[in-house]
Amino acid sequence: MRNQEIAKIFYEISEYLEMDEVAFRPYAYKKAALTLENLEQDVSDIYIKEGLKGLKKIPGIGKHLALKIEEYLKTGKIKYFQKLKKKSPVDVSTLTAVEGLGPKKIKTLYQKLGIKNVKQLEKAAKAHKIAPLFGFGEKTEQNILQGIEFLKKSKGRFLLGEILPIARDIYEKLKRLKEVEKIDIVGSLKRMKETVKDIDILIASRKPKKVMDFFVSLDGIEKVWSKGTTRASVRMRTGFDVDIRVVPKESYGAALQYFIGSKEHNIATRKVAISKGLKLNEYGLFKGKRKIAGKNEKEIYKLLGMDWVPPEIREDQGEIEAALKGKLPKLVQLKDIKGHLHCHSSWNGGENSILEMAKKAMELGCDYIGISDHTKFLRIEYGLNEKQLLEQRKEIDRLNKKLGRKKFRILQGAETNILKDGSIDIKDEALKKLDYVIAGIHSSFKMEKSEMTNRLIKAMRNKHVDIISHPTGRLLKQREEYEIDFDKILKAAKEFGTILEINAYPIRLDLNDLNIRRCKEAGVKMIINTDAHHKEQMKFLNLGVAQARRGWAEKKDIINTQPLNKLLKHFK
DNA sequence: GCCGTTTTCGGCCCGACTGTTTTCAGTCG
Numbered sequence: 001m002r003n004q005e006i007a008k009i010f011y012e013i014s015e016y017l018e019m020d021e022v023a024f025r026p027y028a029y030k031k032a033a034l035t036l037e038n039l040e041q042d043v044s045d046i047y048i049k050e051g052l053k054g055l056k057k058i059p060g061i062g063k064h065l066a067l068k069i070e071e072y073l074k075t076g077k078i079k080y081f082q083k084l085k086k087k088s089p090v091d092v093s094t095l096t097a098v099e100g101l102g103p104k105k106i107k108t109l110y111q112k113l114g115i116k117n118v119k120q121l122e123k124a125a126k127a128h129k130i131a132p133l134f135g136f137g138e139k140t141e142q143n144i145l146q147g148i149e150f151l152k153k154s155k156g157r158f159l160l161g162e163i164l165p166i167a168r169d170i171y172e173k174l175k176r177l178k179e180v181e182k183i184d185i186v187g188s189l190k191r192m193k194e195t196v197k198d199i200d201i202l203i204a205s206r207k208p209k210k211v212m213d214f215f216v217s218l219d220g221i222e223k224v225w226s227k228g229t230t231r232a233s234v235r236m237r238t239g240f241d242v243d244i245r246v247v248p249k250e251s252y253g254a255a256l257q258y259f260i261g262s263k264e265h266n267i268a269t270r271k272v273a274i275s276k277g278l279k280l281n282e283y284g285l286f287k288g289k290r291k292i293a294g295k296n297e298k299e300i301y302k303l304l305g306m307d308w309v310p311p312e313i314r315e316d317q318g319e320i321e322a323a324l325k326g327k328l329p330k331l332v333q334l335k336d337i338k339g340h341l342h343c344h345s346s347w348n349g350g351e352n353s354i355l356e357m358a359k360k361a362m363e364l365g366c367d368y369i370g371i372s373d374h375t376k377f378l379r380i381e382y383g384l385n386e387k388q389l390l391e392q393r394k395e396i397d398r399l400n401k402k403l404g405r406k407k408f409r410i411l412q413g414a415e416t417n418i419l420k421d422g423s424i425d426i427k428d429e430a431l432k433k434l435d436y437v438i439a440g441i442h443s444s445f446k447m448e449k450s451e452m453t454n455r456l457i458k459a460m461r462n463k464h465v466d467i468i469s470h471p472t473g474r475l476l477k478q479r480e481e482y483e484i485d486f487d488k489i490l491k492a493a494k495e496f497g498t499i500l501e502i503n504a505y506p507i508r509l510d511l512n513d514l515n516i517r518r519c520k521e522a523g524v525k526m527i528i529n530t531d532a533h534h535k536e537q538m539k540f541l542n543l544g545v546a547q548a549r550r551g552w553a554e555k556k557d558i559i560n561t562q563p564l565n566k567l568l569k570h571f572k
Numbered sequence: 573g574c575c576g577t578t579t580t581c582g583g584c585c586c587g588a589c590t591g592t593t594t595t596c597a598g599t600c601g
Contacts, residue, residue: 024574026573027573028573028574032574062574063573064573065573100590100599102598103599104599135591135592135597137591138591139590140590378601379585379588380586380587443589
């Protein structure tokens, strides 16, 4: 998709303009980038079909941005962007990723110290050159160093949600090639890890050379790192690396098992093989020199006396033992999900009306959808007050009547705010009238552990609060989770019957896999929600399901696998 | 730079928080 490439450039332009203190234009670029990211159609398709006129129909894209998109599609470049980069040769996109640094501070750092990238930034901070600058100080310098450390930890990894669509696109293109007999995405992407380093693809073919030639000629490739007879590696313009590997059909299953990993799972599996006097490697399962399996994974696991292990839990975290005993969990699946309850509408600044959101949910096969707009504390998100919630109630009742379907229902919730002292920003009388109440932390993230734990527990104790949204508050590659005593949270959830959310929004994935497993073991119920601010974002559901699976969650652990009447029983 | 008109320029999300200041700028959401 060219959309993501262009969106990335527009975001950067917006940051350069902010550095130059240009008014309002940064906002226009940011808005356009956001729209492009969520656009269903590929801009290049739109352009081919309808030209500039078609581009201008996209909301937030006017004459000038349409011309820039055209320029990019035709030449692969945007001159205006290059000019800006030349003027301030600073790596804004990674520098702004350091928490606490924005365009203005970056500008000062460049002008006073000539800092252009994170490496120079770190050097300057360590040499205490930043603290004396006007508007900076000791604390800022320390924060910068901390921010850099955090960045380093997540360096070179991409969000599952951003890389998956690109991987699927490449997968589909390769699949159509007639020389490709079998094909799978492998590696950590197949295991649906929350962040992924690169895209690995495995192919069975008798004509590897043809597959290689086709692969390196794919659209969107920036450069080819290497190309051999059975493997190749490329860098995409979007910044991802893609590796493919071609093997003969006869050993495809063994190769699949090997390349899906994880390494730890493979080591443990090979130990099982050894204990049975067998040998397992990427070419097959062997008894002495004789190959006894290798064509597909299932026969390999079977001959090892194990059940087939779903890729999401191949981490050597107890799945080997469970598979040997035939006691693997029956993991929750996307098709088990009957609806979801954390969606935002245009009532609080989301992109789509309640009706549009509901229609999309129906289209995706949901039996219900919950609208849970932000509440008044979050001014920036147009948070609703008590009165507006009542008005929204009427609108939802009206829509339910109009849709008149027994099979589908819109529920009214709200994503309320847990204030600093653990109280909720909406009065009880108003909460009472909602079908359910979500509460989440959206401010004051830096609190002492016991204080933060108590803050959350107090909210859970509220007799109207049913669900805690994104319980740990982390943002992948951006912000650490706030400090909480998770065991105490679990205990409280159990006591008060509070449901913890698995937020499927790509940058959140919160609860994460480990916490999901703890939750399941503690017998605390969970709900998988998308946090969609746009109807297209409902597709994130599968990312949440994947994390639930990684956390060994089964259908019974997740309340939105239940039909509406049973679901409602979980609420206070 | 977009949008929406009162068709040709004015409006465009705003409060909390932090770390600087010593009344506020920059960043975040």
